Amino acid sequence: MAAPSTKWKEQITPDEAERHAGYARDFEQIQALKSAKYGKGRALHRKQQLGLHGTFEVLSDVPEHARHGLFARAATYPAWVRLSNGGTDRQADRKPDVRGFAIKVKGVNGPGALGSGATESQDFLLINHPAFAFAGADEFVGLVKSLTKGPGALLGYLILRYGFLGAMGMMKRFAKTFNAPFTGFATQPFYSAAPIACGPYAVRVRLQPASDEVTPGAAADWAGDFRGHLARGPLRFELQLQFFVDEARTPIEDASIDWPEDVAPYVTVGVLTLPPQETADAAGQALAMTIESVAFDPWSALMAHRPLGEVMRARKVVYYQSQTGRR
Numbered sequence: 001m002a003a004p005s006t007k008w009k010e011q012i013t014p015d016e017a018e019r020h021a022g023y024a025r026d027f028e029q030i031q032a033l034k035s036a037k038y039g040k041g042r043a044l045h046r047k048q049q050l051g052l053h054g055t056f057e058v059l060s061d062v063p064e065h066a067r068h069g070l071f072a073r074a075a076t077y078p079a080w081v082r083l084s085n086g087g088t089d090r091q092a093d094r095k096p097d098v099r100g101f102a103i104k105v106k107g108v109n110g111p112g113a114l115g116s117g118a119t120e121s122q123d124f125l126l127i128n129h130p131a132f133a134f135a136g137a138d139e140f141v142g143l144v145k146s147l148t149k150g151p152g153a154l155l156g157y158l159i160l161r162y163g164f165l166g167a168m169g170m171m172k173r174f175a176k177t178f179n180a181p182f183t184g185f186a187t188q189p190f191y192s193a194a195p196i197a198c199g200p201y202a203v204r205v206r207l208q209p210a211s212d213e214v215t216p217g218a219a220a221d222w223a224g225d226f227r228g229h230l231a232r233g234p235l236r237f238e239l240q241l242q243f244f245v246d247e248a249r250t251p252i253e254d255a256s257i258d259w260p261e262d263v264a265p266y267v268t269v270g271v272l273t274l275p276p277q278e279t280a281d282a283a284g285q286a287l288a289m290t291i292e293s294v295a296f297d298p299w300s301a302l303m304a305h306r307p308l309g310e311v312m313r314a315r316k317v318v319y320y321q322s323q324t325g326r327r
Contacts, residue, residue, distance in 0.1 A: 002263050004065050004243035008195075008202040008252050010308060020314045023141045024321035030148055031325050034088050043322050044144070045084040045100045047091070049185070049223040051291030052081040054274040056105045056239070062269045066241055068199025069304025070108060070122050071269045079272060080104040082291050083185045083226065086127065088148060093222045096179050099128045101190040101207060102296040103239075103272060113299050113306035114316075123300040124239070126190035126207050131258040133177040137314035143174070183214045185222060186229040194255045195244065195308045196298070202244035202252060202308055204259060206266055210235035210274075227279060235274045240266035255311040295323045 031043035038046065060074035067073070085091070086098030105122040112119030134140045146157040158170050182188060192205035211229055218225035229235055242264050244250045250259040278284045297319045298307045307315065 001265060002245035002249075004201055004264075005245050006200040008244045008247070008308070010313075011253050011310075012313070016310070016313065019138065020317040023137060023314055024317045026141055026145055027318050028321050028325055030088060030144065031322055033148065035325075038090050040326055042326065043318075044088060045086050045102075046088060047085040048288070048292050049083040049085065050081075050226055050279055051288035052083070052274055052277060052279070053287060054079045054081060054272060056103070057271045057273065059268065059270055063267055065201060065243065066198060066203075066267055066269050068201070069110070069302040070105065071198070071241075072304075077105050077107045079106060080287075080291050080294075081272070081274065082296055083223070085222075088144065094219050098177070099182055099185065099188070099190075099222070101126045101128075101185060103207075104294070104296060104300070108302060111303040113301040113303050115303070119300060119302060121300050122302055122305060123296050123298060124192065124205055124207075125296055125298050126192055126205065128182055128188050128190055129177060129180065129193060130189075130191045130206075132193050132255040132311065133174055135254045135256040136310050140311070141314075182219070184218050184225045184229075186211045186226055186235055187214050192298075194298075194311045195252055196301070196312070197304060197306045197308055198241060198243075199304050202250075203241040206240045206242065207272070208238040208240060208268075210237045223279075230274065230276050233276065237272040237274075238268045239270040239272060240268050242266045252309050255309060293326075295319070297323070 027043045034043065034046060035041055055076055056079040057076045058071055058074050062071050082102040084100040084102070085093065086100050103124045106120065108120060108122050109118060132140065134143065142157055142161065143154070146154040162170055187209045189209055190207040195202045195204050215225050215228060242259055244252065245264050249263050251257055279288065298312060299316045299319065301307065
C-alpha cells in the first residue's frame, strides 16, 4: 500500500479544445437522431430506470487527507438518484449495456468546478465498471458514432482505425465490458472510472452495494428489482474514495486502467441512504419526471472535486451541448 500523493498532473494537448468541440457536435447529432425516435432525452443513458430521493451522510471519522470539499466535515444532505441504462436507445433490460448510478447531493455551497460562481450540488456519475474500455475520449466517440449505425459500421470503424488484428482485440475488449454480469442496481458496485480532485489530491469514487440478495430473473426488469429491494427496508450504500499514488500505477489521463486496490485502497467517506418510497404514485412519478429533466453532470461539482483527466474534460463540453439540446 502506497501513501496518497499530491504529485498528480493533467496533460492537455494543444488540439484538445478543437477536438472536444467536434465531439460535442457529434453527440448533438446523435441526440437529435434518437430524440426524433424516442422523444426528447439524453444522448447517452437515455433510459431512466428510476428517479429516487434519499440522504447523503458525510461520516465523522473521515481520514485527514480526505477532508476536503464535501467531505470536510460531518453533515447530512438531501440527495436525488437517477438509475439508468447507458445506451443511446431505450432498449430491453435484458440486452447488454452499461448501467448508470447518478447521485446529486443537494444543499452544498461553495465555489463550483466550472469557475463561474458557487454550486448548490455535488454530482457523482457512476457506472458498473471500474474502468472504461478506452483510454481517451476519441476512442469512445468513434465507438458510439459507429454503434448508432449498426454492428457492421462498428467493425469497419475498428478495422480502419486499428487494423484487422487490432480490431479483433478491441471487439473482445468491448464484449468483455458490455457482457459483464450485472446483478442489479442494489447489489452491484458502481465507479466513477475517471478521477476527480479531493482538495490537493486526486481520487476515484466507488459506491458499494447496499445488498447481497440477488433476485433471480431480475434482468427482465431492473427497476422492478430495485423496487423490491426498497420494499424490504432502507438501502444504505457506502461511498468510497481511492487516492492517486503515482502516474505509473494510478494514471490520471488513461481511463482504461483500473487502479489496483492493493496499492491504493478505498476509504469510506459517506453513506447514501434511500428510504422505502412509492415510485408509481403521483408524487413518485412527479419526482421521476423532475429528475429526468435536470442535469446530472460531473462538472456540477465543488471546485475541491473538479473532474480530472481528458475523458472528464471532454465530458464538460459534451454534457453542456447535450443539456442545451434537451432544453
